[in-house]
Amino acid sequence: MSTRNDKPVAVVTAAAQRLGRAIALAFARAGYDLVVHYRASRTQAEETAELATACGARAVVLGANLAMRATAEEFVTNCLSAFARVDVLVANAGAFERTPVNEFSDDACQRMLADNLFATLWVARAFGVEMRARGGGSIVALADVAALRPWRGYLAYNIAKAGVVALVRTLAKELAPEVRVNAIAPGPVLFPLGFDPQARQREIERTLLKREGLPDHVADAALFLCRNDYVTGVVLPVDGGRLLAGDDGY
Secondary structure, rough: OOOOOOOOEEEEEOOOHHHHHHHHHHHHHHOEEEEEEEEOHHHHHHHHHHHHHHHHOOOEEEEEOOOOHHHHHHHHHHHHHHOOOOOOEEOOOOOOOOOHHHOHHHHHHHHHHHHHHHHHHHHHHHHHHHHHOOOOOOOOOOEOOOHHHHOOHHHHHHHHHHHHHHHHHHHHHHHOOEEEEEEEEEOOOOOOOOOOOHOOOOOOOOOOOOEOOHHHHHHHHHHHHHHHHOOOEEEEEEEEOOOHHHOOOO
């Protein structure tokens, strides 16, 4: 049964740790109640919820494999059962895998599409339809600078994130004027675990600002896109000027 709530509600997918946790806590500090989503990291998701509660938020932890339409739509239903409404969706779920063109496999392609594109598509479509019917809402999806300037060696990932950009722009048209839909394209922010140290430093040096971005830079961008009610259909780079700096390495 839905619980009446006076505070706005944000759903953050893949909020158990790393970037998702930073985004969830930024919304908690900004006065939102939260749905903390996880796929496998329940313990870490509960830790995120505890940190959000300490910020004054009510936080509900829900698990789901969002790459599957049926379970994603069930997740949306469960979110709406936990709260009277959902005002914001931050679709952060994703995965990162190297797939050079000469080593490309069907399995890798399916994984990247499922974990990046479809895990965003199913929840964004379902929440978007519900928000439109209710009269308003905001959706922010996590894309990547690789969607705008592809990386060598990451064919499947580039395709999937480019699909997220296309999805955001399409939903912005489909759901207007009630629902705003935007994307963030992070650059060198919070590198994947095990990322080659030399490659990491090379990517940092290729930014205009010559430094790695912080999770809070992305979280602040998500808050901005939700607060500014005259912005929709944009892809906001949070990349230290990496896109402008040139095409070395792409």
